[in-house]
Amino acid sequence: MNKLRLIIAREYMSIVGRKSFIIMTLLFPFLMIALGSIPIVTAYLNDKGDQTQQIAVIDETGRYAAALPNDNKFNFVAIKGDTVTNAREFYDRANGSISAIVIIPRDVDSTGVVNIYSEGTIIPALESTIKSALTDTIESAHLAAMGIPNLQQIVEKAHVNIDIHAIKWSDTGDEEESSTDIAIFLGIALSVIIFWFVFFSGTMIMNNVVEEKTNRIVEVVVSSCRPFQLMMGKIIGVGLSVLTQMAIWIVLLGIAGTIGGSLLGMTGSVPTPDMMGAGAAVTPEVESEFSSFMRQALAINYTPIIINFLLYFVEGYLLYCAIFAALGSAVDQASDTSQLLTPVMLLMFFAMYAAMGCVENPDGPMAFWCSIIPFTSPTVMMVRLPFDVPLWQIILSHVLLIATALAIVWLAARIYRRGILSYGKKASFKDLFNWLK
Amino acid sequence: MAYLDIKNVVKHYEGHTALAGVSMEVPEGCIYGLLGPNGAGKSTLIRIINRIITADEGTVTLNGRKMTDNDITHIGYLPEERGLYKKMKVGDHIVYLGRLKGMTKADAVASMHWWLDRFDLKEWENKKVEELSKGMQQKVQFIGTVIHRPPLLIFDEPFSGFDPVNAEQLKVEILALRDQGSTILFSTHNMASVEEVCQQITLLNHAQVVLTGSVDEVKQQHKKNIIAVQTPDKIEPNAAVFTLLPPDPVKKADTRIKLAPGVPVRDAIAWLNEHYRLTGFTEVLPSMNEIFIETVKSKNTEQQ
Numbered sequence: 001m002n003k004l005r006l007i008i009a010r011e012y013m014s015i016v017g018r019k020s021f022i023i024m025t026l027l028f029p030f031l032m033i034a035l036g037s038i039p040i041v042t043a044y045l046n047d048k049g050d051q052t053q054q055i056a057v058i059d060e061t062g063r064y065a066a067a068l069p070n071d072n073k074f075n076f077v078a079i080k081g082d083t084v085t086n087a088r089e090f091y092d093r094a095n096g097s098i099s100a101i102v103i104i105p106r107d108v109d110s111t112g113v114v115n116i117y118s119e120g121t122i123i124p125a126l127e128s129t130i131k132s133a134l135t136d137t138i139e140s141a142h143l144a145a146m147g148i149p150n151l152q153q154i155v156e157k158a159h160v161n162i163d164i165h166a167i168k169w170s171d172t173g174d175e176e177e178s179s180t181d182i183a184i185f186l187g188i189a190l191s192v193i194i195f196w197f198v199f200f201s202g203t204m205i206m207n208n209v210v211e212e213k214t215n216r217i218v219e220v221v222v223s224s225c226r227p228f229q230l231m232m233g234k235i236i237g238v239g240l241s242v243l244t245q246m247a248i249w250i251v252l253l254g255i256a257g258t259i260g261g262s263l264l265g266m267t268g269s270v271p272t273p274d275m276m277g278a279g280a281a282v283t284p285e286v287e288s289e290f291s292s293f294m295r296q297a298l299a300i301n302y303t304p305i306i307i308n309f310l311l312y313f314v315e316g317y318l319l320y321c322a323i324f325a326a327l328g329s330a331v332d333q334a335s336d337t338s339q340l341l342t343p344v345m346l347l348m349f350f351a352m353y354a355a356m357g358c359v360e361n362p363d364g365p366m367a368f369w370c371s372i373i374p375f376t377s378p379t380v381m382m383v384r385l386p387f388d389v390p391l392w393q394i395i396l397s398h399v400l401l402i403a404t405a406l407a408i409v410w411l412a413a414r415i416y417r418r419g420i421l422s423y424g425k426k427a428s429f430k431d432l433f434n435w436l437k
Numbered sequence: 438m439a440y441l442d443i444k445n446v447v448k449h450y451e452g453h454t455a456l457a458g459v460s461m462e463v464p465e466g467c468i469y470g471l472l473g474p475n476g477a478g479k480s481t482l483i484r485i486i487n488r489i490i491t492a493d494e495g496t497v498t499l500n501g502r503k504m505t506d507n508d509i510t511h512i513g514y515l516p517e518e519r520g521l522y523k524k525m526k527v528g529d530h531i532v533y534l535g536r537l538k539g540m541t542k543a544d545a546v547a548s549m550h551w552w553l554d555r556f557d558l559k560e561w562e563n564k565k566v567e568e569l570s571k572g573m574q575q576k577v578q579f580i581g582t583v584i585h586r587p588p589l590l591i592f593d594e595p596f597s598g599f600d601p602v603n604a605e606q607l608k609v610e611i612l613a614l615r616d617q618g619s620t621i622l623f624s625t626h627n628m629a630s631v632e633e634v635c636q637q638i639t640l641l642n643h644a645q646v647v648l649t650g651s652v653d654e655v656k657q658q659h660k661k662n663i664i665a666v667q668t669p670d671k672i673e674p675n676a677a678v679f680t681l682l683p684p685d686p687v688k689k690a691d692t693r694i695k696l697a698p699g700v701p702v703r704d705a706i707a708w709l710n711e712h713y714r715l716t717g718f719t720e721v722l723p724s725m726n727e728i729f730i731e732t733v734k735s736k737n738t739e740q741q
Contacts, residue, residue: 216520223487223514224537
């Protein structure tokens, strides 16, 4: 026990003490934030950076061109007299000074079709601007044409926007608002975290085992302790270092969240003058969406999810990392691992894709079996959990996973103790099987 | 009673036998040579003593008791293929190896300082292993082997990778450890070092013991009754007493004679003294190297 603790401490320090670990741990959250903000930044740059585009409008009805709003992105210029046939000629004559021609056909009232012509790509923002402006205007025009007084107001009153609030009855009879979106997101996120950390640690363990073997330090160490202790010490030490990294990230995330939240709160409380008009209409809606998101997010019962996440993490970690350790012991250099690694990788990726597939139908037979079978259960069950899985299934899944993980650790240890001392020839699966005996 | 007593140890691997009933008795406080060509089974035997692998049959007794896993704290093992954690600091590494052998942290640190001082490595304590020269790494490895002052030391080719100056220092340390009471099992191909440090040897070939005994005994057993004679005269062969051998291929100075079977040395010398102006003579004992080659070769031909 004492030796195991020593080995764990050495493995742990050899990773956590590394400069690259410290840098990666501290930089990774910033990298993620940077990556996440790229779309926002590019959208912002696109908005600000581009000059106003000139759009020619040929309105054959003569009634709707004025409805197109000019802003700093698009400047709509109505052209009189030109017909569809010479639009191309007009576009060419403009020699790039206009970026598109909008043609509102004479029969737009009945067909509802508007054409945009351009040599370049038609950007979605242009489409949506035209669409929303013309839809409203033509709709109003139609209503006005009916000749019924106050029809506009009547229709507006009749108009509804369906918003779904999923209410879940809890066992105690309380009503809780739940959201499948949040549940799905949570399930996938936890599943990906398990997959990624197990995969990441597994490869790290494998490379460490190979390195110890090529270093020849392994023979010195196993003359002082049992190979099993070395293998377990390594698996546990790497696992603890990964948990440390996770804990640091959670703390950083918490700090970033608090700072970010207070920053948002500050800007939100000081609206700029030009936001006042539009902002007054928009803000309450955003506010209520956000609060309903929070309400729904809080409605999920996190305790069983967190407990199960930690259990599945540990069990799945043990299962796969033992395999990685055994494979590492069977080769002389890291580049030889690929052949032995392929089946394990396939299994792991299958577990991940199965989890993704089960999102569609978390109570289906595929989801059921994959969440019971040990090699896929850690990832698949995490996706199912937010959807209330019967307790017996969870217990069965854990029992099978623990039993399999222990069996795999035992088998891996047998391969490992032979593998670390065998040099020279590349081990095949047949050799591994022989070593089990 | 031997300190380390190995009885009928058998080890099979898939397809071949690494040890076919090997027995060996290592007395306390001696340097015992375990010799043999590559693949003879030396490493397997050493790993069994270190409890890295288990024997299929046979027993290993240490100090009168059957060895258990706890006994590995009483062994210091320097494997032929050396290795250290390259990224670890020298001091930390030595302490780690000491603590793995059951030392307390304080003891291990004190002992580490003492040994680093002894090998002039003091200023390297906080350097990473990879920053050291190969020779220095070997010294660190040696310190890691002996830091817990084990009563049984197993050295597999300890001198490989050392320059003559460092090899000499290492030899002095090994002899000092023996004088302090350690029993040393010494596995090597280097027969010159066997003659220098070993009192007893066992020669393994093809998974079996083919020769065992003290170095002197073994040499006596293998002597060919050859005498190097120093004389200014030219000696003529006398078939009843001796035959003339071609001169030593390296040192050409002496005349070498081989005594006829059954002729005692003193009779031959007396006869020579009578007929020639004898200035000196020495009995030529075979070197361990010759014995090694001869034994291994003859056993190999026997098998064929």
